[in-house]
Amino acid sequence: MKTIQIETIISSVKELCIRANYDLPEDVYVKLKEGIVKEESPVGQDILRDICYNADIAKEEQVPICQDTGTTVVFVKLGQEVHIEGGLLSEAINEGVRQGYKEGYLRKSIVENPLYRVNTKDNTPAVIHYEIVAGDKLEILIAPKGGGSENMSRVYMLTPSQGIEGVKRAVLEAVRLAGPNACLPVVVGIGLGGNFEKSTYLAKKALTRDIGSVNPDERMARLEGELLEAINKLGIGPQGLGGSVTALAVHIEDYPCHIASMPLAINMGCHVNRHKSITL
Ligand code: SF4
Incomplete structure:
Protein backbone atom coordinates (compact mmCIF):
# COMPACT_ATOMS: atom_id res chain seq x y z
CA MET A 1 0.00 0.00 0.00
CA LYS A 2 1.35 3.42 -0.98
CA THR A 3 0.27 6.61 0.80
CA ILE A 4 -0.09 9.85 -1.15
CA GLN A 5 -0.66 13.07 0.73
CA ILE A 6 -3.44 15.36 -0.42
CA GLU A 7 -1.00 18.31 -0.65
CA THR A 8 1.02 16.46 -3.30
CA ILE A 9 -2.14 15.99 -5.37
CA ILE A 10 -3.16 19.65 -5.02
CA SER A 11 0.23 20.98 -6.13
CA SER A 12 0.49 18.47 -8.99
CA VAL A 13 -2.95 19.38 -10.35
CA LYS A 14 -2.17 23.09 -10.02
CA ASP A 23 2.56 24.34 -23.58
CA LEU A 24 0.96 22.77 -26.64
CA PRO A 25 1.67 19.00 -26.61
CA GLU A 26 4.65 18.16 -28.81
CA ASP A 27 2.70 15.65 -30.94
CA VAL A 28 0.10 18.31 -31.84
CA TYR A 29 2.80 20.88 -32.58
CA VAL A 30 4.73 18.48 -34.85
CA LYS A 31 1.55 17.58 -36.74
CA LEU A 32 0.70 21.27 -37.26
CA LYS A 33 4.21 21.85 -38.63
CA GLU A 34 3.80 18.88 -40.99
CA GLY A 35 0.45 20.38 -41.99
CA ILE A 36 2.17 23.50 -43.33
CA VAL A 37 3.96 21.31 -45.87
CA LYS A 38 0.92 19.15 -46.65
CA GLU A 39 -1.63 21.97 -46.92
CA GLU A 40 -2.49 22.83 -50.53
CA SER A 41 -4.07 26.24 -49.90
CA PRO A 42 -1.71 29.22 -49.37
CA VAL A 43 -4.22 30.78 -46.94
CA GLY A 44 -4.36 27.47 -45.06
CA GLN A 45 -0.55 27.37 -44.90
CA ASP A 46 -0.49 30.90 -43.46
CA ILE A 47 -3.06 29.96 -40.82
CA LEU A 48 -1.06 26.90 -39.77
CA ARG A 49 2.09 29.03 -39.56
CA ASP A 50 0.23 31.52 -37.35
CA ILE A 51 -1.09 28.72 -35.12
CA CYS A 52 2.48 27.41 -34.62
CA TYR A 53 3.80 30.93 -34.02
CA ASN A 54 1.07 31.47 -31.42
CA ALA A 55 2.09 28.23 -29.66
CA ASP A 56 5.75 29.36 -29.72
CA ILE A 57 4.87 32.69 -28.08
CA ALA A 58 2.73 30.98 -25.42
CA LYS A 59 5.58 28.64 -24.51
CA GLU A 60 8.24 31.33 -24.54
CA GLU A 61 6.30 33.97 -22.62
CA GLN A 62 4.42 31.47 -20.44
CA VAL A 63 0.93 32.64 -21.31
CA PRO A 64 -2.13 30.60 -22.34
CA ILE A 65 -2.15 29.23 -25.91
CA VAL A 74 -9.56 15.22 -15.48
CA PHE A 75 -8.88 11.53 -16.13
CA VAL A 76 -7.75 9.72 -12.98
CA LYS A 77 -6.31 6.20 -12.86
CA LEU A 78 -6.27 5.19 -9.23
CA LEU A 106 -6.19 31.33 -16.72
CA ARG A 107 -9.70 32.39 -17.71
CA LYS A 108 -12.42 31.13 -15.39
CA SER A 109 -15.08 29.71 -17.68
CA ILE A 110 -17.44 27.71 -15.46
CA VAL A 111 -20.92 28.86 -14.41
CA GLU A 112 -22.71 27.27 -11.45
CA ASN A 113 -25.95 26.60 -13.33
CA PRO A 114 -26.52 26.18 -17.07
CA LEU A 115 -29.58 28.47 -17.03
CA TYR A 116 -28.74 31.10 -14.40
CA ARG A 117 -25.06 31.32 -15.33
CA VAL A 118 -23.21 32.84 -12.38
CA ASN A 119 -19.45 32.32 -12.79
CA THR A 120 -17.90 30.16 -10.03
CA LYS A 121 -14.81 32.40 -10.40
CA ASP A 122 -12.24 29.61 -10.00
CA ASN A 123 -13.03 27.24 -12.90
CA THR A 124 -14.37 24.59 -10.55
CA PRO A 125 -15.92 22.12 -10.46
CA ALA A 126 -13.75 20.07 -12.77
CA VAL A 127 -15.26 17.20 -14.76
CA ILE A 128 -13.50 14.18 -13.25
CA HIS A 129 -13.47 10.63 -14.64
CA TYR A 130 -12.19 7.86 -12.36
CA GLU A 131 -10.81 4.48 -13.31
CA ILE A 132 -9.72 1.98 -10.65
CA VAL A 133 -6.70 0.02 -11.83
CA ALA A 134 -4.22 -2.50 -10.42
CA GLY A 135 -1.07 -1.33 -8.61
CA ASP A 136 0.10 1.46 -6.33
CA LYS A 137 0.21 4.44 -8.67
CA LEU A 138 -2.04 7.44 -9.14
CA GLU A 139 -2.14 8.88 -12.65
CA ILE A 140 -3.77 12.26 -13.21
CA LEU A 141 -4.31 13.64 -16.71
CA ILE A 142 -5.60 17.18 -17.14
CA ALA A 143 -7.25 18.05 -20.45
CA PRO A 144 -8.66 21.61 -20.56
CA LYS A 145 -11.46 21.59 -23.17
CA GLY A 146 -12.51 24.67 -25.10
CA GLY A 147 -16.19 25.49 -25.43
CA GLY A 148 -16.19 26.22 -29.17
CA SER A 149 -15.08 22.79 -30.28
CA GLU A 150 -17.08 21.09 -27.52
CA ASN A 151 -20.27 22.69 -28.85
CA MET A 152 -19.61 21.14 -32.25
CA SER A 153 -19.55 17.60 -30.84
CA ARG A 154 -22.37 15.12 -31.48
CA VAL A 155 -23.89 11.80 -30.43
CA TYR A 156 -25.58 9.46 -32.94
CA MET A 157 -27.55 6.46 -31.70
CA LEU A 158 -27.01 4.38 -34.83
CA THR A 159 -28.55 0.97 -35.38
CA PRO A 160 -26.31 -2.04 -36.16
CA SER A 161 -27.66 -2.28 -39.73
CA GLN A 162 -26.16 1.14 -40.53
CA GLY A 163 -22.77 -0.54 -40.24
CA ILE A 164 -19.41 0.95 -41.10
CA GLU A 165 -20.89 3.15 -43.84
CA GLY A 166 -23.32 4.64 -41.32
CA VAL A 167 -20.41 5.47 -39.01
CA LYS A 168 -18.49 7.14 -41.85
CA ARG A 169 -21.55 9.15 -42.94
CA ALA A 170 -22.20 10.37 -39.39
CA VAL A 171 -18.57 11.38 -38.75
CA LEU A 172 -18.34 13.29 -42.03
CA GLU A 173 -21.67 14.98 -41.34
CA ALA A 174 -20.48 16.03 -37.86
CA VAL A 175 -17.27 17.53 -39.27
CA ARG A 176 -19.17 19.29 -42.08
CA LEU A 177 -21.73 20.74 -39.65
CA ALA A 178 -18.97 21.84 -37.26
CA GLY A 179 -17.30 23.79 -40.05
CA PRO A 180 -15.01 26.58 -38.83
CA ASN A 181 -16.64 26.66 -35.37
CA ALA A 182 -14.47 23.80 -34.13
CA CYS A 183 -11.27 25.91 -34.59
CA LEU A 184 -9.72 23.72 -37.27
CA PRO A 185 -7.62 21.71 -37.81
CA VAL A 186 -9.13 19.29 -35.33
CA VAL A 187 -8.34 16.02 -33.67
CA VAL A 188 -11.54 13.99 -34.00
CA GLY A 189 -12.23 11.84 -30.94
CA ILE A 190 -14.66 9.01 -31.59
CA GLY A 191 -16.35 6.78 -29.03
CA LEU A 192 -17.94 3.78 -30.72
CA GLY A 193 -20.04 1.30 -28.75
CA GLY A 194 -20.83 0.96 -25.08
CA ASN A 195 -24.07 2.82 -24.51
CA PHE A 196 -25.19 6.46 -24.63
CA GLU A 197 -22.94 7.75 -21.82
CA LYS A 198 -20.03 5.39 -22.36
CA SER A 199 -19.64 6.49 -25.98
CA THR A 200 -19.24 10.14 -24.99
CA TYR A 201 -16.68 9.27 -22.33
CA LEU A 202 -14.71 7.24 -24.89
CA ALA A 203 -14.82 10.08 -27.42
CA LYS A 204 -13.32 12.48 -24.89
CA LYS A 205 -10.70 9.94 -23.83
CA ALA A 206 -9.77 9.42 -27.49
CA LEU A 207 -8.62 13.07 -27.64
CA THR A 208 -5.95 12.39 -25.02
CA ARG A 209 -4.19 9.75 -27.12
CA ASP A 210 -0.89 10.76 -28.72
CA ILE A 211 -1.20 11.69 -32.38
CA GLY A 212 0.43 8.90 -34.34
CA SER A 213 -0.92 6.19 -32.02
CA VAL A 214 -3.49 3.83 -33.51
CA ASN A 215 -6.33 1.73 -32.12
CA PRO A 216 -4.91 -1.71 -31.15
CA ASP A 217 -7.60 -3.48 -33.23
CA GLU A 218 -6.34 -3.29 -36.80
CA ARG A 219 -9.90 -3.02 -38.18
CA MET A 220 -10.46 0.08 -36.07
CA ALA A 221 -7.01 1.43 -36.95
CA ARG A 222 -7.90 1.06 -40.64
CA LEU A 223 -11.15 2.95 -40.06
CA GLU A 224 -9.22 5.74 -38.31
CA GLY A 225 -7.04 6.12 -41.42
CA GLU A 226 -9.99 6.01 -43.84
CA LEU A 227 -11.91 8.62 -41.86
CA LEU A 228 -8.90 10.95 -41.67
CA GLU A 229 -8.47 10.74 -45.43
CA ALA A 230 -12.17 11.32 -46.09
CA ILE A 231 -12.34 14.31 -43.69
CA ASN A 232 -9.33 15.95 -45.32
CA LYS A 233 -11.00 15.58 -48.72
CA LEU A 234 -13.96 17.71 -47.58
CA GLY A 235 -11.99 20.86 -48.44
CA ILE A 236 -12.89 22.70 -45.21
CA GLY A 237 -9.26 23.40 -44.26
CA PRO A 238 -7.58 25.36 -41.43
CA GLN A 239 -10.09 27.67 -39.69
CA GLY A 240 -12.64 26.64 -42.34
CA LEU A 241 -11.15 28.87 -45.04
CA GLY A 242 -10.58 26.02 -47.47
CA GLY A 243 -7.79 23.52 -47.78
CA SER A 244 -6.70 19.95 -47.25
CA VAL A 245 -5.72 19.94 -43.55
CA THR A 246 -9.09 19.86 -41.78
CA ALA A 247 -8.12 17.18 -39.24
CA LEU A 248 -4.75 16.25 -37.76
CA ALA A 249 -5.90 12.84 -36.57
CA VAL A 250 -8.90 10.59 -35.99
CA HIS A 251 -8.82 8.50 -32.81
CA ILE A 252 -11.40 5.78 -32.19
CA GLU A 253 -11.97 4.18 -28.78
CA ASP A 254 -14.40 1.26 -28.97
CA TYR A 255 -16.28 -0.88 -26.45
CA PRO A 256 -18.72 -3.84 -26.61
CA CYS A 257 -22.37 -2.83 -26.97
CA HIS A 258 -25.99 -4.10 -26.94
CA ILE A 259 -27.17 -6.26 -29.85
CA ALA A 260 -29.72 -3.59 -30.83
CA SER A 261 -27.44 -0.54 -30.58
CA MET A 262 -24.43 1.16 -32.11
CA PRO A 263 -23.80 4.38 -30.16
CA LEU A 264 -21.36 6.80 -31.79
CA ALA A 265 -20.04 9.94 -30.10
CA ILE A 266 -17.85 12.47 -31.87
CA ASN A 267 -15.88 14.93 -29.75
CA MET A 268 -14.09 17.69 -31.63
CA GLY A 269 -10.67 18.59 -30.27
CA CYS A 270 -9.59 21.99 -31.59
CA HIS A 271 -6.05 22.82 -32.73
CA VAL A 272 -5.07 23.41 -29.08
CA ASN A 273 -5.78 19.80 -28.15
CA ARG A 274 -4.30 20.19 -24.65
CA HIS A 275 -3.40 17.53 -22.12
CA LYS A 276 -0.71 16.95 -19.51
CA SER A 277 -0.32 14.10 -17.05
CA ILE A 278 1.63 12.98 -14.01
CA THR A 279 2.07 9.63 -12.29
CA LEU A 280 2.51 9.73 -8.51
S1 SF4 B 1 -8.95 27.11 -30.17
FE1 SF4 B 1 -10.10 25.67 -28.88
S2 SF4 B 1 -10.01 26.55 -26.85
FE2 SF4 B 1 -9.48 28.19 -28.29
S3 SF4 B 1 -11.43 29.23 -28.79
FE3 SF4 B 1 -11.15 27.62 -30.30
S4 SF4 B 1 -12.27 25.86 -29.45
FE4 SF4 B 1 -11.93 27.30 -27.75
Whole structure:
Protein backbone atom coordinates (compact mmCIF):
# COMPACT_ATOMS: atom_id res chain seq x y z
CA MET A 1 0.00 0.00 0.00
CA LYS A 2 1.35 3.42 -0.98
CA THR A 3 0.27 6.61 0.80
CA ILE A 4 -0.09 9.85 -1.15
CA GLN A 5 -0.66 13.07 0.73
CA ILE A 6 -3.44 15.36 -0.42
CA GLU A 7 -1.00 18.31 -0.65
CA THR A 8 1.02 16.46 -3.30
CA ILE A 9 -2.14 15.99 -5.37
CA ILE A 10 -3.16 19.65 -5.02
CA SER A 11 0.23 20.98 -6.13
CA SER A 12 0.49 18.47 -8.99
CA VAL A 13 -2.95 19.38 -10.35
CA LYS A 14 -2.17 23.09 -10.02
CA GLU A 15 1.02 22.68 -12.04
CA LEU A 16 -0.68 20.47 -14.67
CA CYS A 17 -3.44 23.07 -15.22
CA ILE A 18 -0.84 25.76 -15.89
CA ARG A 19 1.45 23.59 -18.04
CA ALA A 20 -1.45 22.22 -20.12
CA ASN A 21 -2.63 25.72 -20.93
CA TYR A 22 0.81 27.18 -21.72
CA ASP A 23 2.56 24.34 -23.58
CA LEU A 24 0.96 22.77 -26.64
CA PRO A 25 1.67 19.00 -26.61
CA GLU A 26 4.65 18.16 -28.81
CA ASP A 27 2.70 15.65 -30.94
CA VAL A 28 0.10 18.31 -31.84
CA TYR A 29 2.80 20.88 -32.58
CA VAL A 30 4.73 18.48 -34.85
CA LYS A 31 1.55 17.58 -36.74
CA LEU A 32 0.70 21.27 -37.26
CA LYS A 33 4.21 21.85 -38.63
CA GLU A 34 3.80 18.88 -40.99
CA GLY A 35 0.45 20.38 -41.99
CA ILE A 36 2.17 23.50 -43.33
CA VAL A 37 3.96 21.31 -45.87
CA LYS A 38 0.92 19.15 -46.65
CA GLU A 39 -1.63 21.97 -46.92
CA GLU A 40 -2.49 22.83 -50.53
CA SER A 41 -4.07 26.24 -49.90
CA PRO A 42 -1.71 29.22 -49.37
CA VAL A 43 -4.22 30.78 -46.94
CA GLY A 44 -4.36 27.47 -45.06
CA GLN A 45 -0.55 27.37 -44.90
CA ASP A 46 -0.49 30.90 -43.46
CA ILE A 47 -3.06 29.96 -40.82
CA LEU A 48 -1.06 26.90 -39.77
CA ARG A 49 2.09 29.03 -39.56
CA ASP A 50 0.23 31.52 -37.35
CA ILE A 51 -1.09 28.72 -35.12
CA CYS A 52 2.48 27.41 -34.62
CA TYR A 53 3.80 30.93 -34.02
CA ASN A 54 1.07 31.47 -31.42
CA ALA A 55 2.09 28.23 -29.66
CA ASP A 56 5.75 29.36 -29.72
CA ILE A 57 4.87 32.69 -28.08
CA ALA A 58 2.73 30.98 -25.42
CA LYS A 59 5.58 28.64 -24.51
CA GLU A 60 8.24 31.33 -24.54
CA GLU A 61 6.30 33.97 -22.62
CA GLN A 62 4.42 31.47 -20.44
CA VAL A 63 0.93 32.64 -21.31
CA PRO A 64 -2.13 30.60 -22.34
CA ILE A 65 -2.15 29.23 -25.91
CA CYS A 66 -5.79 30.32 -26.17
CA GLN A 67 -7.97 32.74 -24.24
CA ASP A 68 -10.45 29.90 -23.73
CA THR A 69 -8.68 27.88 -21.05
CA GLY A 70 -11.56 25.46 -20.99
CA THR A 71 -13.53 23.19 -18.75
CA THR A 72 -10.96 21.29 -16.71
CA VAL A 73 -11.48 17.66 -17.68
CA VAL A 74 -9.56 15.22 -15.48
CA PHE A 75 -8.88 11.53 -16.13
CA VAL A 76 -7.75 9.72 -12.98
CA LYS A 77 -6.31 6.20 -12.86
CA LEU A 78 -6.27 5.19 -9.23
CA GLY A 79 -4.30 2.08 -8.26
CA GLN A 80 -6.15 -0.19 -5.82
CA GLU A 81 -3.13 -0.13 -3.55
CA VAL A 82 -3.03 3.64 -3.13
CA HIS A 83 -4.15 5.26 0.10
CA ILE A 84 -4.96 8.97 -0.06
CA GLU A 85 -4.20 10.75 3.20
CA GLY A 86 -5.44 14.12 4.42
CA GLY A 87 -8.75 14.55 2.60
CA LEU A 88 -10.93 13.58 -0.35
CA LEU A 89 -9.38 13.03 -3.77
CA SER A 90 -12.10 14.98 -5.64
CA GLU A 91 -11.72 17.95 -3.30
CA ALA A 92 -7.94 17.88 -3.74
CA ILE A 93 -8.31 17.89 -7.53
CA ASN A 94 -10.72 20.81 -7.42
CA GLU A 95 -8.41 22.71 -5.05
CA GLY A 96 -5.54 22.15 -7.51
CA VAL A 97 -7.71 23.49 -10.35
CA ARG A 98 -8.68 26.48 -8.23
CA GLN A 99 -5.05 27.34 -7.46
CA GLY A 100 -3.80 26.62 -10.98
CA TYR A 101 -6.37 28.82 -12.68
CA LYS A 102 -5.69 31.63 -10.20
CA GLU A 103 -1.89 31.51 -10.21
CA GLY A 104 -1.64 30.86 -13.95
CA TYR A 105 -3.99 33.75 -14.81
CA LEU A 106 -6.19 31.33 -16.72
CA ARG A 107 -9.70 32.39 -17.71
CA LYS A 108 -12.42 31.13 -15.39
CA SER A 109 -15.08 29.71 -17.68
CA ILE A 110 -17.44 27.71 -15.46
CA VAL A 111 -20.92 28.86 -14.41
CA GLU A 112 -22.71 27.27 -11.45
CA ASN A 113 -25.95 26.60 -13.33
CA PRO A 114 -26.52 26.18 -17.07
CA LEU A 115 -29.58 28.47 -17.03
CA TYR A 116 -28.74 31.10 -14.40
CA ARG A 117 -25.06 31.32 -15.33
CA VAL A 118 -23.21 32.84 -12.38
CA ASN A 119 -19.45 32.32 -12.79
CA THR A 120 -17.90 30.16 -10.03
CA LYS A 121 -14.81 32.40 -10.40
CA ASP A 122 -12.24 29.61 -10.00
CA ASN A 123 -13.03 27.24 -12.90
CA THR A 124 -14.37 24.59 -10.55
CA PRO A 125 -15.92 22.12 -10.46
CA ALA A 126 -13.75 20.07 -12.77
CA VAL A 127 -15.26 17.20 -14.76
CA ILE A 128 -13.50 14.18 -13.25
CA HIS A 129 -13.47 10.63 -14.64
CA TYR A 130 -12.19 7.86 -12.36
CA GLU A 131 -10.81 4.48 -13.31
CA ILE A 132 -9.72 1.98 -10.65
CA VAL A 133 -6.70 0.02 -11.83
CA ALA A 134 -4.22 -2.50 -10.42
CA GLY A 135 -1.07 -1.33 -8.61
CA ASP A 136 0.10 1.46 -6.33
CA LYS A 137 0.21 4.44 -8.67
CA LEU A 138 -2.04 7.44 -9.14
CA GLU A 139 -2.14 8.88 -12.65
CA ILE A 140 -3.77 12.26 -13.21
CA LEU A 141 -4.31 13.64 -16.71
CA ILE A 142 -5.60 17.18 -17.14
CA ALA A 143 -7.25 18.05 -20.45
CA PRO A 144 -8.66 21.61 -20.56
CA LYS A 145 -11.46 21.59 -23.17
CA GLY A 146 -12.51 24.67 -25.10
CA GLY A 147 -16.19 25.49 -25.43
CA GLY A 148 -16.19 26.22 -29.17
CA SER A 149 -15.08 22.79 -30.28
CA GLU A 150 -17.08 21.09 -27.52
CA ASN A 151 -20.27 22.69 -28.85
CA MET A 152 -19.61 21.14 -32.25
CA SER A 153 -19.55 17.60 -30.84
CA ARG A 154 -22.37 15.12 -31.48
CA VAL A 155 -23.89 11.80 -30.43
CA TYR A 156 -25.58 9.46 -32.94
CA MET A 157 -27.55 6.46 -31.70
CA LEU A 158 -27.01 4.38 -34.83
CA THR A 159 -28.55 0.97 -35.38
CA PRO A 160 -26.31 -2.04 -36.16
CA SER A 161 -27.66 -2.28 -39.73
CA GLN A 162 -26.16 1.14 -40.53
CA GLY A 163 -22.77 -0.54 -40.24
CA ILE A 164 -19.41 0.95 -41.10
CA GLU A 165 -20.89 3.15 -43.84
CA GLY A 166 -23.32 4.64 -41.32
CA VAL A 167 -20.41 5.47 -39.01
CA LYS A 168 -18.49 7.14 -41.85
CA ARG A 169 -21.55 9.15 -42.94
CA ALA A 170 -22.20 10.37 -39.39
CA VAL A 171 -18.57 11.38 -38.75
CA LEU A 172 -18.34 13.29 -42.03
CA GLU A 173 -21.67 14.98 -41.34
CA ALA A 174 -20.48 16.03 -37.86
CA VAL A 175 -17.27 17.53 -39.27
CA ARG A 176 -19.17 19.29 -42.08
CA LEU A 177 -21.73 20.74 -39.65
CA ALA A 178 -18.97 21.84 -37.26
CA GLY A 179 -17.30 23.79 -40.05
CA PRO A 180 -15.01 26.58 -38.83
CA ASN A 181 -16.64 26.66 -35.37
CA ALA A 182 -14.47 23.80 -34.13
CA CYS A 183 -11.27 25.91 -34.59
CA LEU A 184 -9.72 23.72 -37.27
CA PRO A 185 -7.62 21.71 -37.81
CA VAL A 186 -9.13 19.29 -35.33
CA VAL A 187 -8.34 16.02 -33.67
CA VAL A 188 -11.54 13.99 -34.00
CA GLY A 189 -12.23 11.84 -30.94
CA ILE A 190 -14.66 9.01 -31.59
CA GLY A 191 -16.35 6.78 -29.03
CA LEU A 192 -17.94 3.78 -30.72
CA GLY A 193 -20.04 1.30 -28.75
CA GLY A 194 -20.83 0.96 -25.08
CA ASN A 195 -24.07 2.82 -24.51
CA PHE A 196 -25.19 6.46 -24.63
CA GLU A 197 -22.94 7.75 -21.82
CA LYS A 198 -20.03 5.39 -22.36
CA SER A 199 -19.64 6.49 -25.98
CA THR A 200 -19.24 10.14 -24.99
CA TYR A 201 -16.68 9.27 -22.33
CA LEU A 202 -14.71 7.24 -24.89
CA ALA A 203 -14.82 10.08 -27.42
CA LYS A 204 -13.32 12.48 -24.89
CA LYS A 205 -10.70 9.94 -23.83
CA ALA A 206 -9.77 9.42 -27.49
CA LEU A 207 -8.62 13.07 -27.64
CA THR A 208 -5.95 12.39 -25.02
CA ARG A 209 -4.19 9.75 -27.12
CA ASP A 210 -0.89 10.76 -28.72
CA ILE A 211 -1.20 11.69 -32.38
CA GLY A 212 0.43 8.90 -34.34
CA SER A 213 -0.92 6.19 -32.02
CA VAL A 214 -3.49 3.83 -33.51
CA ASN A 215 -6.33 1.73 -32.12
CA PRO A 216 -4.91 -1.71 -31.15
CA ASP A 217 -7.60 -3.48 -33.23
CA GLU A 218 -6.34 -3.29 -36.80
CA ARG A 219 -9.90 -3.02 -38.18
CA MET A 220 -10.46 0.08 -36.07
CA ALA A 221 -7.01 1.43 -36.95
CA ARG A 222 -7.90 1.06 -40.64
CA LEU A 223 -11.15 2.95 -40.06
CA GLU A 224 -9.22 5.74 -38.31
CA GLY A 225 -7.04 6.12 -41.42
CA GLU A 226 -9.99 6.01 -43.84
CA LEU A 227 -11.91 8.62 -41.86
CA LEU A 228 -8.90 10.95 -41.67
CA GLU A 229 -8.47 10.74 -45.43
CA ALA A 230 -12.17 11.32 -46.09
CA ILE A 231 -12.34 14.31 -43.69
CA ASN A 232 -9.33 15.95 -45.32
CA LYS A 233 -11.00 15.58 -48.72
CA LEU A 234 -13.96 17.71 -47.58
CA GLY A 235 -11.99 20.86 -48.44
CA ILE A 236 -12.89 22.70 -45.21
CA GLY A 237 -9.26 23.40 -44.26
CA PRO A 238 -7.58 25.36 -41.43
CA GLN A 239 -10.09 27.67 -39.69
CA GLY A 240 -12.64 26.64 -42.34
CA LEU A 241 -11.15 28.87 -45.04
CA GLY A 242 -10.58 26.02 -47.47
CA GLY A 243 -7.79 23.52 -47.78
CA SER A 244 -6.70 19.95 -47.25
CA VAL A 245 -5.72 19.94 -43.55
CA THR A 246 -9.09 19.86 -41.78
CA ALA A 247 -8.12 17.18 -39.24
CA LEU A 248 -4.75 16.25 -37.76
CA ALA A 249 -5.90 12.84 -36.57
CA VAL A 250 -8.90 10.59 -35.99
CA HIS A 251 -8.82 8.50 -32.81
CA ILE A 252 -11.40 5.78 -32.19
CA GLU A 253 -11.97 4.18 -28.78
CA ASP A 254 -14.40 1.26 -28.97
CA TYR A 255 -16.28 -0.88 -26.45
CA PRO A 256 -18.72 -3.84 -26.61
CA CYS A 257 -22.37 -2.83 -26.97
CA HIS A 258 -25.99 -4.10 -26.94
CA ILE A 259 -27.17 -6.26 -29.85
CA ALA A 260 -29.72 -3.59 -30.83
CA SER A 261 -27.44 -0.54 -30.58
CA MET A 262 -24.43 1.16 -32.11
CA PRO A 263 -23.80 4.38 -30.16
CA LEU A 264 -21.36 6.80 -31.79
CA ALA A 265 -20.04 9.94 -30.10
CA ILE A 266 -17.85 12.47 -31.87
CA ASN A 267 -15.88 14.93 -29.75
CA MET A 268 -14.09 17.69 -31.63
CA GLY A 269 -10.67 18.59 -30.27
CA CYS A 270 -9.59 21.99 -31.59
CA HIS A 271 -6.05 22.82 -32.73
CA VAL A 272 -5.07 23.41 -29.08
CA ASN A 273 -5.78 19.80 -28.15
CA ARG A 274 -4.30 20.19 -24.65
CA HIS A 275 -3.40 17.53 -22.12
CA LYS A 276 -0.71 16.95 -19.51
CA SER A 277 -0.32 14.10 -17.05
CA ILE A 278 1.63 12.98 -14.01
CA THR A 279 2.07 9.63 -12.29
CA LEU A 280 2.51 9.73 -8.51
S1 SF4 B 1 -12.27 25.86 -29.45
FE1 SF4 B 1 -10.10 25.67 -28.88
S2 SF4 B 1 -8.95 27.11 -30.17
FE2 SF4 B 1 -11.15 27.62 -30.30
S3 SF4 B 1 -11.43 29.23 -28.79
FE3 SF4 B 1 -11.93 27.30 -27.75
S4 SF4 B 1 -10.01 26.55 -26.85
FE4 SF4 B 1 -9.48 28.19 -28.29
